[in-house]
Amino acid sequence: MTISLKNTDRLLRSLLSCLAILLWQFPMHAHAEDNSPPQGSLVIIGGALRVDNAVVWQRIVQQAGGKGAKIAVIPAAAGNPERSGAATAAALNQNGAQAFVIPLSVKHPQFKPQDIVNDAGWLAKLKDASGVYFTGGDQGRIVQALVKPDGSKTAMLEAIWSIYQRGGVIAGSSAGAAIMSTTMFYDAKPVLPTLKLGVTDGKEIAAGLGFIGPDVFIDQHLIIRGRFARMLPVMLKKNYKLGLGVDENTAMVVSNQGEVEVIGYKGAILFDLAEASTDSSQKNFNISNARISYLDRGDRFNLRSKTLTPSADKLQGKLNPAQTYNTDQRFYADILANTVVTDLMFHLIDSKQQRAIGLAFGMDDQPELGFEFSFSKVAESQGYFSASSGAEAYTVHKLRLDIRPVKMQLPLYK
Known part of the structure; x- marks a missing residue:
C-alpha cells in the first residue's frame, strides 16, 4: 500500500492532536481530576474598555506575571474576530505583554472551532501562557466554541482552566465578563421585560464557564445601561446570594482569596440577597429586604467575609x-x-x-x-x-x- 506525503502529514497532525488531548486530560503525575481551588485571579471588565485605560490593561499584565507575560487573546465572542483579536493583543502588548491571538470563533472566516480547540500547537502555546483574555461580543459564541455539546470541556477549555488553577489570570470584557459566573445572560430581553416576564434556562440565561465559582452572579455594562435590575430575577431563580455588576471601562480584580478590587473609570453594583424574600402570592416580580451597595474605584470587598474596605482617599471620609x-x-x-x-x-x-x-x-x-x-x-x-x-x-x-x-x-x- 502506498501512502502519500500529504496523507502522512495529515495522519501525523491527527496523532499529535490526539496526544495533546490525552496530555491535557491525563497530565503527568496526576491520577484524578484537579479539584483544588484556583490559585489565579480574574479581571472582569464591564465592556467598552478604552485603549487609553492603562490602569486596567497594565493590571491584566501584572496579574499574568508582569512585563513579557504571555497572554492568549480569544476573540470567540466577536462579530469580527480577526479585527477584535488583533486590537486587543496590540493593547496588551503596548502595556508590556507578549500577547498572541488564538483564532477561535464560530465567525472566523478561515478556521473551524473544532479544529482549533484540539490543535496541538495552540494547546502547547496555552501551556506556556500565564493569562487568557476573552474579548466582547456574544457570550454564547464563547461557550459554543469551548464547550462540547454534552456540556463537557474541550481540550482548550481544560487548558484555560489549567492556567487559572496554576496561578494565571483570566480576563474578559463584556461577553468575556458574562462567562465568568456559572450562569450568564444568553438571549436577554431588555431590563423591564426581564422583570415582567422573568428568565428561562436555555433562552434568556444559560450556563457560563464559572471561573468565579458557583456563589456569585456576574453582569456587565451595568450602570450606564440601567442593567442593575435585571440581575435580580436571575439571582432569585438560580439561588445566588451575591451578585456583582460592573460598569463600562471599569474592572473588578478578583483574587484567589475572594478579594474584589474595583479599578478603572467608575464602579460596580453589589447585591446581597442573604436576607431577601419574595411574596409568592404576587403574580409579578417582587423582592423585599435586598441589600444594594455601590463599590467605587479603589474600593475592596471580600466575597468570603463580606467586608468592605473603601479606597484610601475615603478612609477618613466616612459620612x-x-x-x-x-x-x-x-x-x-x-x-x-x-x-x-x-x-x-x-x-x-x-x-x-x-x-x-x-x-x-x-x-x-x-x-x-x-x-x-x-x-x-x-x-x-x-x-x-x-x-x-x-x-x-x-x-x-x-x-x-x-x-x-x-x-x-x-x-x-x-
Missing part, C-alpha cells in the same frame, strides 16, 4: 448620618435610565431623606405594568465620600432595596 449634606427630597421617574440608580444612592446616603423612590415603566406589551423601587437607609447602611481628585466620589454600602409591581391607569388623559 455621619447626623451631618448630611443634601437637604432636598428627590423622586426618580425613570430608575432604569443611564446612571440614575447611582445618582439616587449617592444623594440618599448623604441626605436627611431616609427613603427614595424610583419608578420603571415602558411602552412594551404591558405598558400599564411597572415597578416601584424603594431604597432606604437602615442601621447597617454606610457611606464614604472623597473630593480629593477634584470630583465628588461616593461609596455606598448596604442600602435596603424593595421592589413591587405597580400599575398605571391608561390612558393618562382623554
Whole structure:
C-alpha cells in the first residue's frame, strides 16, 4: 500500500492532536481530576474598555506575571474576530505583554472551532501562557466554541482552566465578563421585560464557564445601561446570594482569596440577597429586604467575609448620618435610565431623606405594568465620600432595596 506525503502529514497532525488531548486530560503525575481551588485571579471588565485605560490593561499584565507575560487573546465572542483579536493583543502588548491571538470563533472566516480547540500547537502555546483574555461580543459564541455539546470541556477549555488553577489570570470584557459566573445572560430581553416576564434556562440565561465559582452572579455594562435590575430575577431563580455588576471601562480584580478590587473609570453594583424574600402570592416580580451597595474605584470587598474596605482617599471620609449634606427630597421617574440608580444612592446616603423612590415603566406589551423601587437607609447602611481628585466620589454600602409591581391607569388623559 502506498501512502502519500500529504496523507502522512495529515495522519501525523491527527496523532499529535490526539496526544495533546490525552496530555491535557491525563497530565503527568496526576491520577484524578484537579479539584483544588484556583490559585489565579480574574479581571472582569464591564465592556467598552478604552485603549487609553492603562490602569486596567497594565493590571491584566501584572496579574499574568508582569512585563513579557504571555497572554492568549480569544476573540470567540466577536462579530469580527480577526479585527477584535488583533486590537486587543496590540493593547496588551503596548502595556508590556507578549500577547498572541488564538483564532477561535464560530465567525472566523478561515478556521473551524473544532479544529482549533484540539490543535496541538495552540494547546502547547496555552501551556506556556500565564493569562487568557476573552474579548466582547456574544457570550454564547464563547461557550459554543469551548464547550462540547454534552456540556463537557474541550481540550482548550481544560487548558484555560489549567492556567487559572496554576496561578494565571483570566480576563474578559463584556461577553468575556458574562462567562465568568456559572450562569450568564444568553438571549436577554431588555431590563423591564426581564422583570415582567422573568428568565428561562436555555433562552434568556444559560450556563457560563464559572471561573468565579458557583456563589456569585456576574453582569456587565451595568450602570450606564440601567442593567442593575435585571440581575435580580436571575439571582432569585438560580439561588445566588451575591451578585456583582460592573460598569463600562471599569474592572473588578478578583483574587484567589475572594478579594474584589474595583479599578478603572467608575464602579460596580453589589447585591446581597442573604436576607431577601419574595411574596409568592404576587403574580409579578417582587423582592423585599435586598441589600444594594455601590463599590467605587479603589474600593475592596471580600466575597468570603463580606467586608468592605473603601479606597484610601475615603478612609477618613466616612459620612455621619447626623451631618448630611443634601437637604432636598428627590423622586426618580425613570430608575432604569443611564446612571440614575447611582445618582439616587449617592444623594440618599448623604441626605436627611431616609427613603427614595424610583419608578420603571415602558411602552412594551404591558405598558400599564411597572415597578416601584424603594431604597432606604437602615442601621447597617454606610457611606464614604472623597473630593480629593477634584470630583465628588461616593461609596455606598448596604442600602435596603424593595421592589413591587405597580400599575398605571391608561390612558393618562382623554
